[in-house]
Amino acid sequence: MTENKTDVLVIGAGNAGLIAALAAHEQGARVTVIEWAPKERRGGNSAFAAGFFRCAFQDFEEIRPFLHPTPTLPFDQIEVEPYTPDAFNNDLMRVTEGLADTKLAEMLVEQSLPTVTWMASKGIIWELDPGHAVQRNGRYFFRSASVPVAAKGGGKGLMDMLFASAEREGLEILYDARAVELLVDRAGAVEGVELSTPQGRIAFHSQAVILACGGFEANAEMRARYLGPGWDLVKVRGTRYNTGDGIKMALDIGAMPSGHWSGCHASMIDADAADLEADNADVTRYSFPLSIMVNQDGERFVDEGEDLSSFTYAKMGRKVLDQPGSIAYQIFDQKTLRFLRGPYSNSRAVVARSIEELAESLGISSQILIRTVEEFNAAVSEGEFDPSRRDGKCTRGISPGKSNWALPLDSPPFYAYAVTCGITFTYGGLRIDQECRVLTADERPIPNLWAAGEATGGFFYHNYPGASGLTRGAVTGRLAGLSAALSAKGRTMGQ
């Protein structure tokens, strides 16, 4: 067994981990990052992300200074509505059914802009995402809550930039090293981590440990145990390495579990998508608010237009998992087809000139599908269809109803896309305070232990406002890095 030592040991080299490492290093701490994956597979779930960051700002001028112009979005042709801290907080509390921890929610919202701004100083190139803009008369409008801020090159670009920054600053990163156990002294203070490496076991000692090694989405046994039956069988959208190690290690030494342990972020992906690490740009199916969705029995089962997709997509995977065969079909006609997002072009749609023909191709009873569509069409109310906002164009008198964007499905040819459930990340994690120190059941910090990113609980319940995962990782990573570095030097935050 080799002996190794540092000030701050960061477990996990994803967005949360590298930001924690950079923040700790900025405070003058010696930092080592431990990563289970080999170098060529590095980046965690963060590298699979689309790269969008939800962040609150009162005025476009607050984000404009760090945004890089893109040729397709000249600044003189855009208008960006503010997304105030109140609006972010309201969205978070609304979609989590009022359950998000209020102190953590406040921390996430208030630190979102300072953190994104700080990341720019660490070399992250931010751009506006054209996909979130509404184009009208040659101008681009970003409505409030539309998430304009994106890392250049998506999640992969984000992680390339973070690794480049870490390498520039001379941070040590050990790959192929799996943290398996927290080392604890007789007083219960964490003093390092036991690693499993190709060379054998290594005890790595440190003044502080930051757990930034993800949730348990890639662990079928934990999914079945905590999320429930059937979840062991779902496809995993991101990394294979987030198997709950950090959470388990901390629980083993008395950390308090927190948040929605039976809840997770799960969205609709192409039914034929690979399990684990599929290319996000190919398999996501997020234009469902413009569709009607049916299951293999030909029945609708959900309000497709409950809200903008960024506020519903993360709970739609679960709805599909509950359907026969865990399959559903998103059906579009010629009125809505032109609004489909890019990834749809990467799969084979089932195309038919009539609903009867469509039913036959999908192996659904044509009698039932025709009845479902006729009932839906008859229930569509008057009103102006506007895909850029909640247009209130709804159905009346059917269950489930459709709250927005309800158009009769009557303009063939019809296009059907088969979708299934893909898990993104889990919501249950470790209880932390506003310095991201890991707490015990009696709410005391475990000495020398912090957590960041997916390993933390208390932020998301039932659902999630799109693009908050990277922001949560960045905010908690930065605070954990700062607090851990100060602690390692015998100081506290505020000193």
Ligand SMILES: Cc1cc2nc3c(=O)[nH]c(=O)nc-3n(C[C@H](O)[C@H](O)[C@H](O)COP(=O)(O)OP(=O)(O)OC[C@H]3O[C@@H](n4cnc5c(N)ncnc54)[C@H](O)[C@@H]3O)c2cc1C
């Ligand atoms: C397809 C997809 C698209 C997404 N798009 C977005 C988006 O656009 N916006 C958004 O906000 N969120 C998005 N998310 C969610 C978001 O990416 C993640 O929740 C977030 O990046 C997690 O960051 P993290 O640093 O906590 O974890 P990760 O980035 O997963 O990093 C954890 C790291 O820990 C390592 N690790 C695990 N166990 C150990 C161990 N025992 N020892 C050492 N290392 C270990 C892993 O290998 C990994 O590198 C998306 C997720 C996916 C999968």
